[in-house]
Amino acid sequence: MPTDFTPIPVPSAVSAPFWAAGLEGTLRLPQCSACSHIRFPLDPICPRCLSPEYEWADLSGRGTVQSFVRFRRAYDPSWEDRVPYVVALIQLEEGPVMISNVVGEDATQVGVDDRVHVVFEVRTDHAALPQFRLTKGE
Numbered sequence: 001m002p003t004d005f006t007p008i009p010v011p012s013a014v015s016a017p018f019w020a021a022g023l024e025g026t027l028r029l030p031q032c033s034a035c036s037h038i039r040f041p042l043d044p045i046c047p048r049c050l051s052p053e054y055e056w057a058d059l060s061g062r063g064t065v066q067s068f069v070r071f072r073r074a075y076d077p078s079w080e081d082r083v084p085y086v087v088a089l090i091q092l093e094e095g096p097v098m099i100s101n102v103v104g105e106d107a108t109q110v111g112v113d114d115r116v117h118v119v120f121e122v123r124t125d126h127a128a129l130p131q132f133r134l135t136k137g138e
Contacts, residue, residue, distance in 0.1 A: 006078060009127035015042050017056050022120045022128030029096065031057040040096035061118030063090040063132065066097065068110055084108050090116060090132055104133040 011019045021028035030039040034051035038059070045052055068088035074080040086102040088110065102110045103119065110116075115135040120128035 006123075007129060008123055009129060011126050014044055016126075018042060019127035021056075021058070022130055023122065023126075025120055027059045027061040027092075027118045027130055028056050029059060029094075030054040038092075038094050038096050040098065057094075059092060059094050061092075061130075062135070063092040063098075063116055063118075065089070065102070065110055065112055065114045065116060066091050067112065068102065070108055070110075086110050088116075088132070098130065101131045102134065103131045106134055110134060 009015075009019050018028060030042065031037070031054055032039065032046040032049060032051055033053035033055055035046060035049040037046055037048040038057065039046060039054065044054075046054070066089040068086055070084055070086050072084045074083050079085070086107045088100060088102050090098045090100055092098065101107075102116060103121075116132035117135050118130050119133050121131055122128045
């Protein structure tokens with residue numbers, strides 16, 4: 001029996017503000033109150049200084065492609081309508097690196113060092129998934 005491998009976020013006490021911000025069109029991550037490190041992946045303890053104190057910070061949503069792979073084959077039938085698709089490592093301007101999709105008509109033209117910006121795909125009433133589009137003119 002085929003299964004749908006489409007990610008469906010399940011907000012937790014730690015991640016709910018991240019997912020809710022996506023519904024507002026904002027990339028928001030916890031920033032350590034002690035050392036200003038932006039925490040990603042989400043964690044209640046700062047990996048740099050071990051402080052539990054943080055505030056949610058709105059980020060620019062801009063970044064640079066560090067690496068990527070173009071998938072030209074659906075490894076699950078539920079993804080056949082998405083082929084080809086791109087999965088990339090995105091270095092955000094503020095520091096963290098995210099693994100995400102590059103989406104849009106020109107997504108398969110992506111290259112290392114290309115500039116991207118965040119867009120959101122609503123997945124549930126409680127969460128929108130951050131994805132990235134190529135930034136034109138940069």
